[in-house]
Amino acid sequence: MxxxxxxxxxxxxxxxxxxxxxxxxxxxxxxxxxxxxxxxxxxxxxxxxxxxxxxxxxxxxxxxxxxxxxxxxxxxxxxxxxxxxxxxxxxxxxxxxxxxxxxxxxxxxxxxxxxxxxxxxxxxxxxxxxxxxxxxxxxxxxxxxxxxxxxxxxxxxxxxxxxxxxxxxxxxxxxxxxxxxxxxxxxxxxxxxxxxxxxLHSGQERLLLTLAQPVDAARLAALAPVVKVETQDACRHRITLRDGTDAPTLARAVVEAGMPLAGLQPVAGELEHAFMHIATRTPAEEADAA
Incomplete structure (x- = not known):
């Protein structure tokens, strides 16, 4: 270090x-x-x-x-x-x-x-x-x-x-x-x-929800924490949350509604870009940044 x-x-x-x-x-x-x-x-x-x-x-x-x-x-x-x-x-x-x-x-x-x-x-x-x-x-x-x-x-x-x-x-x-x-x-x-x-600058949180079995998007849209549902495929949906709610709140709502939760991840954004930019620097670039 x-x-x-x-x-x-x-x-x-x-x-x-x-x-x-x-x-x-x-x-x-x-x-x-x-x-x-x-x-x-x-x-x-x-x-x-x-x-x-x-x-x-x-x-x-x-x-x-x-x-x-x-x-x-x-x-x-x-x-x-x-x-x-x-x-x-x-x-x-x-x-x-x-x-x-x-x-x-x-x-x-x-x-x-x-x-x-x-x-x-x-x-x-x-x-x-x-x-x-x-x-x-x-x-x-x-x-x-x-x-x-x-x-x-x-x-x-x-x-x-x-x-x-x-x-x-x-x-x-x-x-x-x-x-x-x-x-x-x-x-x-x-x-x-x-x-x-x-x-970390965060606005309205967006999450990628993965289910073990297909669920109709309308059921997801009816959940209290959800503002918007964008379907990626039969089992994956991009969820926009209401202000003041978070990933644990959505996870509980999905499970309580009887839906088979398999994964829940925030949508990658500026943090991923910053990390990849730093992690993929060449030795020459590292020397210039030092």
Whole structure:
């Protein structure tokens, strides 16, 4: 990493983008206090994480790309152990634990060993661990791995809830539509250098809805969040949402109406063009931009 300078305000969701090897995971590990930078500082609410590790333990919720889980523990045991490592005990913690299990649809798996869970279930256990202490900074590396479309929509909703509650959230993902759907600001890394850092400008949201079976466009147009339906083919429709609604709202409406939701993605726009322009630079162009 070279001359990387990022700031994050409370209540803001920052999308961190870049091709493989751009430096995203290294940056996130430094933000979470798990890796010490060779130069420079990482500060959380004014505290240097390298000097005050306890600040990182209590102030950061970190979900790496591969969630570090103990396979020999049950889900409940795992969350209880995580709470103890963070110095948390008592009825309030257990209440928070049970609330997260319900919120992340893990109640049925609470007594199952982590070793036998699916990838998506393990990912949600890791997310529960990151959220358990309600940290002011949430650092997420590819949190949607293994999640189905409805769970991915619920994850976006949860991220916005944490931001609305005052947490700063850093989200790294390869999926540009995920960033468009949930982030306030986007930073793009390339070859270890910050090449783009700007707010996401969004107007009326447009989404590409994919269904497992053909559904008449009139049924989609009748849904409360929908302003306009443009049919691409029998199972794909471009949806324009009403102001004040979002992708999770549409996902719920589609499922509640009995339609077989298979995918939901924001329509690519200026963010995709910016990313492709940066990611496809030649070495000569990189040298000129440095």
């Amino acid at each position: 070279r001359e990387l300078n990022l700031t994050l305000a409370r209540g803001q969701v920052l999308g961190l983008l870049g091709v493989n090897g751009a430096g995203k995971s290294t940056t996130l590990a430094m933000m979470a206090g798990a890796q010490r930078p060779d130069r420079g500082r990482v500060r959380l609410q004014g505290t240097d994480l390298a000097e005050e590790y306890q600040c990182a333990r209590g102030g950061v919720g970190w979900l790496p790309e591969r969630a570090p889980l103990w396979p020999e523990l049950t889900v409940v045991e795992h969350l209880d152990a995580t709470a103890r490592l963070r110095g948390l005990r008592g009825a309030a913690v257990r209440k928070r634990r049970d609330s997260l299990l319900e919120r992340l649809q893990l109640t049925r798996e609470a007594r199952r060993l982590v070793a036998v869970l699916s990838q998506g279930q393990r990912q949600r256990v890791g997310l529960a661990c990151a959220l358990l202490h309600e940290p002011p900074l949430l650092v997420l590396d590819e949190p949607g791995n293994g999640l189905d479309p409805l769970q991915a929509a619920q994850l976006r909703e949860l991220i916005r809830e944490r931001a609305d509650a005052g947490s700063g959230v850093v989200l790294s993902t390869h999926l540009l539509p995920e960033v468009t759907a949930v982030c306030d600001r986007v930073a793009i890394l390339h070859e270890g250098v910050l090449r783009h850092d700007a707010p």
